[in-house]
Amino acid sequence: MTHVIGVDLGGTKTAAGVVSSSGEVLASETIPTLNRAGGEAILDATAALISGLVERAADAGVTVSGVGVGSAGVIDAAAGTVVSATDAILGWAGTNLAAGLSARVGLPVRAVNDVHAHAIGEAWLGAAAGSSSSLMVAFGTGVGGSFVLGCAPVLGHRFVGGHVGHFASPYATFEGVPLPCVCGSAGHVEAIASGPAIHESYLRFGGSAVDAVDTRGVFALASSSTPDGGAAATASRAAALRAIDLGAGAAGQAVGGLINILDPETVVISGGLADAGGLWWEPMEAALRQELLAPLAQVPVARATLGNTAAIVGAAKLVL
Amino acid sequence: MTHVIGVDLGGTKTAAGVVSSSGEVLASETIPTLNRAGGEAILDATAALISGLVERAADAGVTVSGVGVGSAGVIDAAAGTVVSATDAILGWAGTNLAAGLSARVGLPVRAVNDVHAHAIGEAWLGAAAGSSSSLMVAFGTGVGGSFVLGCAPVLGHRFVGGHVGHFASPYATFEGVPLPCVCGSAGHVEAIASGPAIHESYLRFGGSAVDAVDTRGVFALASSSTPDGGAAATASRAAALRAIDLGAGAAGQAVGGLINILDPETVVISGGLADAGGLWWEPMEAALRQELLAPLAQVPVARATLGNTAAIVGAAKLVL
Missing domain, CATH: 3.30.420.40 (ATPase, nucleotide binding domain)
Structure with missing residues (x-):
């Protein structure tokens, strides 16, 4: 079974979890989003959150193969960049979200806007599971x-x-x-x-x-x-x-x-x-x-x- | 080059044309839609319109390989049926549009709502050509x-x-x-x-x-x-x-x-x-x-x- 990390990066807090290919959340953690510190500081903190979970997973014999991020802001899901964001997260616009995280954690990273991530979750395992x-x-x-x-x-x-x-x-x-x-x-x-x-x-x-x-x-x-x-x-x-x-x-x-x-x-x-x-x-x-x-x-x-x-x-x- | 027939079946008139795979309309004809006569009569008239165009194409050495229909009403594009329609076309709801036409003209037929057909046309060759x-x-x-x-x-x-x-x-x-x-x-x-x-x-x-x-x-x-x-x-x-x-x-x-x-x-x-x-x-x-x-x-x-x-x-x- 494949395991990856899912990240929900919002204006006030960032939550992440180890998720199995069947959708089970094995472990999760939440940190405050450094919403006044700029994009690079947020990437550093998010990478630390991810790396901690990767280590916890490794201790349990689970290998993590990738990272998916749902982030506040308009996210170019092809390039993995933050196109624009409100002042709720200062300096977030323009951040190379996927590439920056990938360089820090050594795993492939994909990103999408957090509301879309939320909807994918409900469509996969939640209230719309099984709907076309x-x-x-x-x-x-x-x-x-x-x-x-x-x-x-x-x-x-x-x-x-x-x-x-x-x-x-x-x-x-x-x-x-x-x-x-x-x-x-x-x-x-x-x-x-x-x-x-x-x-x-x-x-x-x-x-x-x-x-x-x-x-x-x-x-x-x-x-x-x-x-x-x-x-x-x-x-x-x-x-x-x-x-x-x-x-x-x-x-x-x-x-x-x-x-x-x-x-x-x-x-x-x-x-x-x-x-x-x-x-x-x-x-x-x-x-x-x-x-x-x-x-x-x-x-x-x-x-x-x-x-x-x-x-x-x-x-x-x-x-x- | 492949050639097919495109049909625009509206509340008052039905137009059809021989269309090449590059989008050229070689010949077209228009008849009144028999909007008071019921589904079968409309299929008969539409089939006659199509067959006439198939013959004209054959005279010019062109073989027609299929028929696409854009029709007024809610059209089940998978089944090729008329799910519902307004009184603009009496007896249209419930008609087996694709199967009924296919049986009459001996060609594969697919159908979709006319507004969607219109949009496909503009997306293919018109104002939105080249847009994703x-x-x-x-x-x-x-x-x-x-x-x-x-x-x-x-x-x-x-x-x-x-x-x-x-x-x-x-x-x-x-x-x-x-x-x-x-x-x-x-x-x-x-x-x-x-x-x-x-x-x-x-x-x-x-x-x-x-x-x-x-x-x-x-x-x-x-x-x-x-x-x-x-x-x-x-x-x-x-x-x-x-x-x-x-x-x-x-x-x-x-x-x-x-x-x-x-x-x-x-x-x-x-x-x-x-x-x-x-x-x-x-x-x-x-x-x-x-x-x-x-x-x-x-x-x-x-x-x-x-x-x-x-x-x-x-x-x-x-x-x-």
Whole structure:
């Protein structure tokens, strides 16, 4: 049996695991991503993480034959380079990710964007296992996705494919003005359906920043059946329910439209919001189903099942 | 050199041509589609059309080795059957298109949806020739499209892929209510950006049905610099300009979002509206460019070049 290392390199932490050709994760470790230190320092730290796992594997009699990396940023999967990245990882753009790691660890390295790695993982072993095609959409800090044909994500000509948070949403307006999007445009799905967007909606709807300091707080407030603190707390709770409903509706409508466009065998919903319970899932799925063309009415829509290991096993699949 | 026959079977007419393996159309003919007569009658008429072309080719010393069909409706390209179709062609759903034609003409037959055939044609010989991937979107009586990877369109698991007119558009509302869409849902791109939708917008904006009886009339009115008839005609012309601007903006915004999602090498805009001139094209392209993520800013957006032969040569490519 072949063994490789899968790496999930995100803006705040980097996780890696030894993965067998049947998808079993034998050992894993996580380190903080040195997101202020520049590309070479990140490569050094990631190489050390990988080398530690290679040694642990060797101690157990397991030989590692390659490394797959799912990384934040736009990744040229052919060249193994970081085309562009946000300021979440300073100095990451332009890094020779695959070649730099390969030189450090002495193993072949392939790389892809982390959302695509995540989707490969779910398509291989998770909620879309056995499907000939799948669409994964993740709703969390941002909104991203990947359309996987077979086990190969559609990366796009410039490796930008999968930016499913950046198309227009009728929900993404307030008082007639499109909400600004992190991409620089406005009125996009991500501007209303991401986790932070739900907190922003809550504040716009008159929710108090004291009652809910972040998106998690909005959900806690919405789930509490008897808020303390009288009329103000009741208003905050109403704002929380409205913000979640709006974000979920926008999410479902967006995914429904994507299904009409792509007709995947299976749809996988991932990210923190997918794990937030029925309060988000139910209006999301209702809005999704309402969009669908008649022949697509029975499309399965499943919650991602692999959690944090999805991108590790998906990245590993690149070299298996 | 191999020669095959490509067939473009639409709701009102069926065109076919003898196509060489280099894409040259040697001879072509068009008949009305027997859209009230049922599937078998359509197969009979189409087979007669094909057989006539086979004979003409034989007279010129050319042997035809197969038939490719691009047909209206949802086409199961693996089985060669019509999965579903609108009432534009009564009794078309359920027809064994490929097998029925093959039995009649004695040649191997493959079939695909006509919009996909159109896109294959443009990807092979037209505006996207030489591109490794392309997105074609056609704006006409409806809005449809096809994402072509290599020369193979992404058909979807249920052969429904490419319904790019059926996702939500912020433009597709009037007085706060989403506009009804022919698919049964509401607020979709097609409900505001199709040709008929532009005429409907014109009427909603106070344009007179006498001044413009259809979409062509709306464009004629908008292009006329000095409308006759005083204030009413001036109001109609203003409504025409506004309706075109709205439809074109919705079209461009939709295509821009699709580019962010799919990242095709080349984008091809087709259909009657793409041929309507700068009055539509300019606001369409402006809205499109405004949506794009930074790394996609230079994506080429071209007008389709093959006209009515696109689907014929694209269908022919299925068997070449």
